[in-house]
Amino acid sequence: MKAPPFEYVRATSVEEACALLGQYGDGAKVLAGGQNLVPMMAFRLLHPSWLIDINEIPALKFVAVETDVVRMGACARQCDIQRDDAIAARAPLLRQALSFVGHAQTRNRGTVGGSLAHADPSAELPLVAQVLGASLVLRAASSTRTLPASSFFSGPMMTELRPDECLEQIHWPVWRDRKTGSSFNEISRRHGDFAIVAAAAQIAVDDDDRCTRAAFGVGGAGPMPVAFPDLAQRLVGCRLGEDELDDVAWDAAAALEPDSDIHATAAYRRHLAGVLVTRVLQSAYEAAKAVP
Amino acid sequence: MTETLYGISAEVNGTVRAGQVVARTSLVDWLREHLHLTGTHVGCEHGVCGACSVMFDGEPVRSCLMYAVQANGHRVTTVEGLQRPDGQLSVLQDSFCETHALQCGYCTPGMLIAAQALLDANPRPTEHEIREAISGNLCRCTGYQQIVEAIALAAQRMGEDAT
Incomplete structure (x- = not known):
């Protein structure tokens, strides 16, 4: 399986990439790590006339770890984010999630922005973006706008990106609560495959082990990954025992509308969601309590 | 066109x-x-x-x-x-031969690249790290065990050479 014919241009700046997108519009696709786009072209599911390669734009690969936010360019490689100890200290969910993303060879090429823009409903990074409430900076030739993850994803493999826009930056909020813990878990047929269902959670506690802040979400059980801010709010103020966690987890599972496919039935996905949310909440809570 | x-x-x-x-x-x-x-x-x-x-x-x-x-x-x-400058097999390639880490050989070049990259970055990998490093490479013959053994053997030999 070979890709259909297309023309290639290597952009050297974000401005140039956006100008080219403006010029070619619908006929063009941005080529970042290519770990989703290239197979889709090999399967001939996509037939872009132009590929605009953004891999050689240094401005899209920056990483800035700040007190309240971790900012990165859309073309930051998954392997570099996974290895970065400063990021792991501020936004540990990213490293935890990335250990489930593909394999070493695909993470060496795959980008954070590419995974978000591809918006696979089972993919790990879009789930983390939903749970942490990441902001995405979308750049066009003559405009820049910032969307929260909750408005960016619009369906399976669908986002609010316009044909003339390029995902430029991702901003991951940092929780400054001293005792914060997080956890990511998923069930897949083989490690590194897309998840059948994935769950992620982050929890902060006070010195009495009472939850002061919570966020969690589920991927692979609907058209896009979802976070449950209202259910997470129910955990705040409590010491989290089995009953509290179970209640919230199974309410979340009940709110999902998974599909059946060749990999799993809707009922099984819903079951996995309940089990996995319980596990990640428990594990994030234990991690938060363990912070000295 | x-x-x-x-x-x-x-x-x-x-x-x-x-x-x-x-x-x-x-x-x-x-x-x-x-x-x-x-x-x-x-x-x-x-x-x-x-x-x-x-x-x-x-x-x-x-x-x-x-x-x-x-x-x-x-x-x-x-x-x-990956071969040595004199054209001989590398330590890793030799280890693959010795432990019978290939049968049909189709996956072998990819396995060697993945394994060499692992050893370049981490000269003393654990078995888990070896398995993680080759997890993106499918082998339909060996069941992977001999490949893991080959990489561990190569790591051991390269460690001995270095001392």
């Missing part, structure tokens, strides 16, 4: 190689069909099997998921580049 030819130049196994490709030529097709470096195998052509793994700027990647034009100005190492 006439496809544009793009001039490219890349350092392949230490030598600068230049050529002309259409945009859709994958990196692995350029290596095999244009440069006749047929050690790198083409398996699934959509990034699942790992047979086409090469090192790109020193890091293992799937060469079926890159277009040759993207290699312009970059450094590629294929399985042919």
Whole structure:
């Protein structure tokens, strides 16, 4: 399986990439790590006339770890984010999630922005973006706008990106609560495959082990990954025992509308969601309590 | 439709190689069909099997998921580049032979690239780290056990050589 014919241009700046997108519009696709786009072209599911390669734009690969936010360019490689100890200290969910993303060879090429823009409903990074409430900076030739993850994803493999826009930056909020813990878990047929269902959670506690802040979400059980801010709010103020966690987890599972496919039935996905949310909440809570 | 030819130049196994490709030529097709470096195998052509793994700027990647034009100005190492300067098999390749880490041999070039990249970054890997490093490479013959043994043996030997 070979890709259909297309023309290639290597952009050297974000401005140039956006100008080219403006010029070619619908006929063009941005080529970042290519770990989703290239197979889709090999399967001939996509037939872009132009590929605009953004891999050689240094401005899209920056990483800035700040007190309240971790900012990165859309073309930051998954392997570099996974290895970065400063990021792991501020936004540990990213490293935890990335250990489930593909394999070493695909993470060496795959980008954070590419995974978000591809918006696979089972993919790990879009789930983390939903749970942490990441902001995405979308750049066009003559405009820049910032969307929260909750408005960016619009369906399976669908986002609010316009044909003339390029995902430029991702901003991951940092929780400054001293005792914060997080956890990511998923069930897949083989490690590194897309998840059948994935769950992620982050929890902060006070010195009495009472939850002061919570966020969690589920991927692979609907058209896009979802976070449950209202259910997470129910955990705040409590010491989290089995009953509290179970209640919230199974309410979340009940709110999902998974599909059946060749990999799993809707009922099984819903079951996995309940089990996995319980596990990640428990594990994030234990991690938060363990912070000295 | 006439496809544009793009001039490219890349350092392949230490030598600068230049050529002309259409945009859709994958990196692995350029290596095999244009440069006749047929050690790198083409398996699934959509990034699942790992047979086409090469090192790109020193890091293992799937060469079926890159277009040759993207290699312009970059450094590629294929399985042919793993041998010793005198043409003998490398420590890792020898270890594969000794532990019977290959049967049909189709996955072997990709396994060698993944394993060499692991040992370059981590000379004393645990068994778990070895299994993680080759988890993106499918082998339908060995059941992986001998491959894990080969990589552990190579790590041990390279450690002895270094002391």
